[in-house]
Amino acid sequence: MQPETTNETFTFKILGPLEFRAAGVEFGIAGVRQQTLLTLLLLEAGRTITSPRLIEGVWGGRPPETAEAQLRICVSRLRRRLADAGLRDVISTESNGYRLNVPEDRIDVHRCAAHLERSAQAETAGDIAEAVRQLRSALALWRGPAAEGLPSPVVRAAAARLDEERASALEHCFGMEIQQGRHHHIVPELMSIATEHPFREGLQSHLMTALYHSGRQADALRVYREVKRRFTEELGIDPSERLRTLEAKILEQNPRLDEDGPALPKESLNRLAALERENASLRAERQHIGRLMVRFIHRSPGRVPS
Structure with a gap:
């Protein structure tokens, strides 16, 4: 059965903080439980999620004895909130769980996936410009760490996967733009992204290449020295042969920089991936704590004016 919706202009966003807008108005979702429930339903829009899976997602490994009853209450409240925005009957009750029935193109995470798929198809067809355009459209949907x-x-496990997909898409996009000769255009953004992901060798090599082809050989070598210091001090390993070879070619002022070459061993790559996830988690936690502190300061009646 199709849901009854009276609002045709609505969007759900989870590539960043959860956001729900209808007719240009943002509708807040009260409470972490309802926010988590909606996020889980959005991730699997159009598919049934079993009640045990939702309970695990909302309460973790130690749900209360009344979890099933509380889940029904959460679903009921979420339905009312969506109905307030003109979306009625979009959460259906199934025999073993619940399903969110909204078009995937109204949910940023699914729109992002569609852009990534179209990018891959364009690249296969040899249309690099279109592949980059689709990647840029996908990346523009992100507003911060997922969920x-x-x-x-x-939710955090799903968010980590999505954040990794974003980092991989960024890396691939920069690589194709370097092939197009857009070195000068991407250097500022690439410097920021490479700082955000200090253990991704692909991004660091792209930055070195873009800087070198922009006439900034000293800056490219400085990036390599910083990467080597970071890897040695924090991981106890050297950069991969690919990055070392890239440094040597920059020193030689080689007009062609071939970034291909053996990557790090799988064990080292796993350690890098773990550090990337930890960095992303710490960044999100710091931002969350910062928002809580701002709310506390503004709500405290006895605060001392600065």
Whole structure:
């Protein structure tokens, strides 16, 4: 059965903090439980999620004895909130769980996936310009770490996967733009992204290449020295042969920089990936704590004016 919706202009966003807008108005979702429930339903829009899975997502490994009853209450409240925005009957009750029935193109995470798929198709067809355009459209949907501020382990696992997909898309996009000769255009953004992901060798090599082809050989070598210091001090390993070879070619002022070459061993790559996830988690936690502190300061009646 199709849901009854009276509002045709609505969007759900989870590539960043959870956001729900209808007719240009943002509708807040009260409470972490309802926010987590909606996020889980959005991730699997159009598919049934079993009640045990939702309970695990909302309460983690230690749900209360009344979890099933509380889940029904959460669903009921979420339905009312969506109905307030003109979306009626979009959460259906199934025999073994619940399903969110909204078009995937109204949910940023699914729109992002569609852009990534179209990018891959364009690249296969040899249309690099279109592949980059689709990647840029996908990346523009991101507003911060996925599902930022929601502590559920199930949500965090899904968010880590999405954040990794974003980092990989960024890396691939920069690589194709370097092939197009857009070195000068991407250097500022690439410097920022490489700082955000200090252990991704692909991004660091792209930055070195873009700087070198922009006439900034000293800056490219400085990036390599910083990467080597970071890897040695924090991981106890040297950069991969690919990055070392890139440095040597920059020193030689080689007009062609071939970034291909053996990457790090799988064990080292796993350690890098773990550090990337930890860095992303710490960034999200710091931002969450910062928002809580701002709210506390503004709500405290006895605060001392600065």
